[in-house]
Amino acid sequence: MTINSHYYTDAKALEAEIAGFMQAIIRIPSLSSKEGSVIERMRAEMLRVGFDEVVVDPMGNLIGRIGSGPYVIALDGHADTVDTGDLSLWNRDPHSGDIEDGILYGRGASDQKGGIASAIYAGALLKKAGVPDNITLYVTATVQEEDCDGLCWQYIVNENGLRPDLVVITEPTSLRIYRGQRGRMEMEVRTAGVSCHGSAPERGVNAVYKMAGIIADIETLNEELEPREPLGKGTVTISDIRATSPSLCAVADSCTIHLDRRLTVGETEASSVAEILALPSVQAADATVTVLDYAVPSHTGLTYPTRKYYPTWDIDEDDPAVLTAKDAYKAVFGAEPETGFWTFSTNGVAIAGMHGIPSIGFGPGHEHFAHAPNEQVEIEHLVRCTAFYTALVETVARQQGE
Numbered sequence: 232m233t234i235n236s237h238y239y240t241d242a243k244a245l246e247a248e249i250a251g252f253m254q255a256i257i258r259i260p261s262l263s264s265k266e267g268s269v270i271e272r273m274r275a276e277m278l279r280v281g282f283d284e285v286v287v288d289p290m291g292n293l294i295g296r297i298g299s300g301p302y303v304i305a306l307d308g309h310a311d312t313v314d315t316g317d318l319s320l321w322n323r324d325p326h327s328g329d330i331e332d333g334i335l336y337g338r339g340a341s342d343q344k345g346g347i348a349s350a351i352y353a354g355a356l357l358k359k360a361g362v363p364d365n366i367t368l369y370v371t372a373t374v375q376e377e378d379c380d381g382l383c384w385q386y387i388v389n390e391n392g393l394r395p396d397l398v399v400i401t402e403p404t405s406l407r408i409y410r411g412q413r414g415r416m417e418m419e420v421r422t423a424g425v426s427c428h429g430s431a432p433e434r435g436v437n438a439v440y441k442m443a444g445i446i447a448d449i450e451t452l453n454e455e456l457e458p459r460e461p462l463g464k465g466t467v468t469i470s471d472i473r474a475t476s477p478s479l480c481a482v483a484d485s486c487t488i489h490l491d492r493r494l495t496v497g498e499t500e501a502s503s504v505a506e507i508l509a510l511p512s513v514q515a516a517d518a519t520v521t522v523l524d525y526a527v528p529s530h531t532g533l534t535y536p537t538r539k540y541y542p543t544w545d546i547d548e549d550d551p552a553v554l555t556a557k558d559a560y561k562a563v564f565g566a567e568p569e570t571g572f573w574t575f576s577t578n579g580v581a582i583a584g585m586h587g588i589p590s591i592g593f594g595p596g597h598e599h600f601a602h603a604p605n606e607q608v609e610i611e612h613l614v615r616c617t618a619f620y621t622a623l624v625e626t627v628a629r630q631q632g633e
Contacts, residue, residue, distance in 0.1 A: 234563070234564055234565065235565065236562060236563050236564070236565065236618070236622070238562065238563045238618040238619075238621050238622045239563055239564070239614070239615070239618040241356050241360075241618070241621070242352070242353075242356065242614045242615070242617040242618035242621065243614050243618075245352050245355070245356070245614075245617065246610065246613075246614050248352065249348055249349065249352050249610075249613050249614065249617060250330060250335065250610050250613065252276055252348050252351070252352075253328065253335055253340075253344065253345060253348045253608075253610075253613065254328035254330070254335065255272060255328070256269055256272055256273065256339070256344050256347075256348065257326060257327075257328035257335070257337035257338070257339055257340060257344060258326050258327070258328050258337075259272055259326075260312075260326055260338075261310055261311050261312055261339065262311060262312065262313070262314060262377075263311040263374070263375045263376070263377045263378035263379075263527075264311075264374070264375060264378065264527060264528060264529055264530050265311075265530055266291060266310045266311050266374045266375075266530050267291065267530040267531075269310050269344075270287060270291060270293045270310055270372060270374070270530070273293050273310065273347060273351070273372045274287065274293055274295075276351055277293070277295040277351055277354070277370065280351065280352070280354065280355035280358065281297075281354075281355065281358040281359075282295040282296060282297055282354055282358070282370075283296050283297050283298070283299075283358075284296040287531075288386070288387070288390075288391055289390075289531060289533050290374065290375075290383065290386045290390075290529050290531060290533050290535060291374045291529045291530045291531040291533070292371060292372070292373045292374055292383050292386065292387060293310070293371065293372040293373075294369060294370075294371050294387070294391075294393070295351070295354065295369065295370045295371075296367065296368070296369050297354050297357060297358050297362050297367075297368045297370075298357075298362035298363070298364075298366050298367045298368050299367055300362070300363065300364055300365040300366040300367050300628075301365060301367075302365055302366055302367070302396050302397075302627060302628075302631050303366075303367045303369065303393075303394075303395040303396050303397075304366060304367070304368050304369070304395060304396065304397050304398075304399070304623070304624055304627060305368075305369040305370070305371055305393075305395040305397070305398045305399070306346075306350035306353065306354075306368070306369070306370045306371070306398075306399045306401055306620055307371045307373060307384070307398055307399065307400055307401060307578055307582070308343050308344070308346035308347035308350060308371070308372060308373070308400075308401040308402070308594070309343060309372070309373045309374070309375075309376030309377070309383070309578060310344065310347065310372040310373065310374060311374055311375060311376055311377050311378070312338050312339040312342065312344075312377065313338070313342075313377050313602050314338075315338050315604075316604060317604070320604035320605075321604045321605055322336075322604075322605055323336055323605075324337075325337055325338040325604075325606075326338060330610065333609060333610050333611060334607050334608070334609055334610070335607065335608050335609075335610055335613075336605060336606065336607045337606065337607075338606055339606070340596060340600070340606045340607050340608040341403045341595070341596030341597060341598070341600040341601055341606055341607065341608050342402070342403060342596070342598075342600070342601035342602065342606065343401065343402050343403060343594060343596070343601075345401075345403070345594070345595040345596050345608045345612065345613055345616070346401025346402060346403070346594040346595060346596075346616065347370070347372050347401065348613055349401065349594075349595055349613050349614075349616035349617040349620060350370045350399075350401055350616075350617075350620055351370055352617045353370075353616075353617050353618075353620035353621045353624070354368060354370050356617065356621045357621055357624055357625075360621075362624075363624070363625065363628030363632075365628055365631050365632060366624055366627065366628050366631075368624055369393065369395065371383075371387070373387075373578060374529055374530060375527070375529055376577075376578055378525070378527060379525040379527070379537065379539070380415075380541055380576045380577060380578055380580050380581075381541055381577075381578050381579070381580040381581030381582070381584070381585065382525065382535060382537055382581070383578065383581075384578050384581040384582045384586070385535070385537060385581045385585065386535050388581070388582075388586050388588075390535075394586065394588060395588060396588075396589065397552055397555075397588075397589050397590070397591075397627065398579075398582050398583075398588055398589070398590040398591075399556075399590070399591055399592070399593055399620065399623065400577050400578060400579050400582070400590060400591070400592045400593075400594070401592075401593065401594040401595075401616070401620075402573065402575075402577045402592060402594045402598075403594050403595060403596035403597055403598050403600070403601065403608075404571070404573070404592050404593055404594050404598075405596075405597050405598070406568075406593070406595070406612060406615060406616070406619075407568065407569040407570060407571045407593070408553060408556045408557065408560065408568050408569070408570045408571075408591055408592065408593055409570070409571055409572055409573055409591065409592030409593065410461075410545055410546050410547075410548070410550075410553060410570055410571070410572060410591065410592070411461075411462065411543070411544050411545030411546060411572050411573075411579070411583070412462070412543070412544065412545075412572055412573040412574075412575070412576055412577055412579060412580075413462050413463075413465065413493045413494055413495050413543055413572075413573075413574075413576070414493070414494035414498070414540075414541050414542045414543035414544070414576070414580055414584060415491065415492060415493050415494060415541050415576050415580075416492045416494065416500055416503060416522060416539055416540040416541065417489065417490065417491060417492070417522070417523045417539040418489075418490040418492060418503070418504065418507065418520055418521060418522055418523065419487050419488065419489055419490070419520070419521045419523060420442075420445060420449075420487070420488050420490065420507065420513065420518050420519070420520050421485060421486070421487045421518060421519045421521070422438045422439075422441040422442045422445070422485065422486045422487075422516045422517075422518045423438055423441075423484065423485055423517075424436040424437050424438030424439075424440075424441060424482060424483055424484045424485065424486070425482070425484060426476050426477050426481045426482050426483070426484040427481065427482050428480065428481060428482075429479075429480040429481050429482060430480075432482050434482075435481075435482035435484075436482070437482045437483055438474060438483045438484055438485045438486040439474050439483045439486045441486065441516040441518070442472070442486040442488060442516070442518075444512035444515070444516070445488070445510065445512045445513055445516060445518060446469060446472075446488065447512070448510045448511070448512045448513070449467060449469060449488075449490070449507075449510070450469075452467055452506065452507075452510065453466055453467045453468065456495075458495070459495045459496040459497055459498075460496070461496070461545060461572065462495045462496050462543065462545055462572055463495060464495060465492070465493050465494050465495040465498050466491075466492070466493040467490055467491070467492045467493070467503075468490070468491050469488050469489065469490060469491075470489050470490070470491045471488065471489035472486070472487070472488045472489075473486070473487055474486045474487075490507070494542070494543045495543060496543060496545065498543065499542075500522060500538075500540045504520055504522065507520050508520055522538055522539065522540060523538070523539045524536060524537070524538055524539065525537050525538075525539050541576055541580035541581075541584065542580055542584030542585060543580075543584060544579055544580065544583035544584040544590070545572065546583070546589070546590070546591070548570060550589070551589070552589040552590065552591050553570065553591060555623070555626055555627060555630060556568070556591045556593065556623060558626050559619060559622040559623040559625075559626040560619060560622075562622045562626060563615070563618045563619050563622045564615075573592065573598060574598060575598060575601065577592070579592070593616065593619055593620075593623075594616060595608050595609070595612035595613050595615070595616045596608040596609070596612055
């Protein structure tokens, strides 16, 4: 693809700076609730390139602002990453930030420090060119997304009072415009038994045996869930199982399974709990079903509790936010964009799913590298996203001025 737009030319001129900044933040480990050091490095970069205002809120989210117009756009990315996992599966140090053949490697390269880097440098370009008078641009580097997607934006909207007119979620989209995602929720199913000595198990009631039928029914339920357009099929899987007993020589008096439920269009917290409670094995075992809560301190020490229910969201192909994004894409690249949906979950569960804020996705990297060894992002993707974000702001400004 030959790209002749000034947006791309301006972003390309910053390629070395963008890549160098990406290396710097990849080299700073930033697990959920431990993002303080990388937030400080990102804050310093925002200040260096000329943001008008840069604050870290009480939760620890970094919020940079440029401009002061009535129409508010936010470019959002999360600063935290998952852990590196088995180091033997990596071909290099996960925090090296190595660049080879135009590809930058390291944990967080695709998921998703790259989106933040591109957003900050889009801010730099807009600051240099002059932010349109009718626009306020926020760039947010948010925290705890990997542990509890969207919690940061529950806080930003509910406590900070920031409610943008449009949000771009900068998670990896392979340079496509994304229109939503499946939701998710976390549940536990628990069976109770009666313990006794393992030498005479008939004297007790084994909670693990009571759970066995439930496990089989949940596997069947997953197979029977129907796909629904446009997001496809919801899923349910058992991701953990544990039992308790007075000793390893005793019958289990409780058994608990953890359910990871992915939600498609029309599936809700209530409907998902009801379908588990309706399973014959759950009723026969008199099992309990609980939607879990999240209450973990952020890197600042603030705890902001929530339920582990993250709603589905999607927008139509002809939604104004999508049409605007397509116009911006064509202004940069001179071609029609592809659209799609994420497989995984994002902060959009709160931004769009809970708060109904118009949102689209566009970010560097590829989803299949997320949480994987040898995570990577093309430097060219960082450049192109920087160009796109700049063009999007100016496209919105023109439309608002018409």
